[in-house]
Amino acid sequence: MALNFHQLHIFFTVAEKGSFSAAAxxxxMTQPAVTMQVQSLEDYFGTKLLQRSTKRIDLTEAGRALLPYAQRSLDLIRxxxxxxxLFTSKLKxxxxxxASLTIGEYILPRLLGPFGLEYPHISISMKxxxxxxxxxxxxxxxxxxGLIEAPVSHADMQMDKVLSDELVLIVAPNHPLASQKQVTLADAVKHPxxxxxxxxxxxxxxEDQLRKQDIDPNSLEIVMELGSTGAVKxxxxxGVGISIVSSSSIKHEVALGLIRVVPLSDVNFRRHFYSIHLKSALLPIxxxxxLTFLRERDLKQWL
Incomplete structure (x- = not known):
């Protein structure tokens, strides 16, 4: 029997999840199949890798020694x-x-078309x-x-930066700030x-950027909380109030003169979008x- 990556992947997942059922x-996979593959790996090395009990699974000394090599094998495959x-134009x-709301509603629809033209045999399903x-x-x-708009802390998740975005201040055309060439953040937060x-x-x-500017988010006069960027716009x-939204979400409204962007003179609301997936999972090609398309291409031509 030869050592194979599949068994290392299963071992790593069991060690990370702490149980055969969660790894399965x-x-x-079925739990018996996971157990069998781990046992085959133990037979290959001639030593126990996991200490099994009724409540939990612990790594043996040999298992702890193997774990970083299993991790490196996963990283190498990725x-x-x-x-x-970069060479998979005929990929099926x-x-x-x-995708979170801003990405799914305003960013990806403009990118999925060009991606689909380049990779016509990949079918796409997005929630x-x-x-x-x-x-x-x-x-x-x-x-x-998934693709999300702000980093999160989750023990099972791997996050990577894939896109950048900018938030901008928007107002109604007849708002007092609409005629200003630029305003400070302190002046902007005086308005609803x-x-x-x-x-x-x-x-x-x-809110994070407000705190960095020593402005308490709770001090804002919030007249309305809404569940979508479209509703905010x-x-x-x-004329209900002003807001800060993604620049990618307002191109249509700005072109029609329905809302105006007022530059902020003292702060830049730059942010990153992140991909997120299970640490223990290998993404399909x-x-x-x-994700390589999002990171490597000049997306400005479509956005």
Missing amino acids: QALH ETDQAMS GRLQLG VMNTAQIIEDIMNNQLNF FVVREQGSGTRLVM SAVEA SAVTF
Whole structure:
């Protein structure tokens, strides 16, 4: 019997999840199949790698020694997939992903067309949902990966920067700030705000930047909280309040003169978008190819 990557991947997942059942769910395998592969790996090395008990699984000394090599083998496979994704123009497969609201509604629709032209044999299925739902679906193996607007802390998740974005201040055309060439953030926050709901990526970035400027987010006069960027834009257009939104989401409204962007003189709301997936999972080559497309191409021509 020869050592193979599949067994190392299974061993790593069992060690990370702490149980055969959780590893089986993550790997889309039966529990007996996972157990058999680990036992085969133990037979190959001639030593126990996992100490089994009724409540938990612990690594033996040999298992602890093997774990970093298993991790490196996973990393090498991921690097190999990424390198080869540049040569996969005839790639076939299904791409399943989740995207948070701003990305799913305003960014990806402009990019999926060019990607589809370049990779016509990859079918795409995208769910637009909030970050918490994306993580839940990834954990339940309903999605391969997701694209989110703000970093999150999750022990099972791997996050990588894939895109950048800028938030801008928007006002109605007849708003007092609309005639200003630029304003300070301190002046802007004196006006009523329309904002996204708590927990949205856009709001998290906005509040974080406010704190960096020594402005308490709770001091804002928030007249309305809304569950989508489209609703926020409509409220601003109607003169309900001002807001800070992604520049990618307002091109249509600005072109029609429905809202105006007022530059902020003392702060730049730059942010990153992130891909997120299970640390223990190997993404399908279709997903690796799509993420490489986002990172390597000049996307400005489409955005």
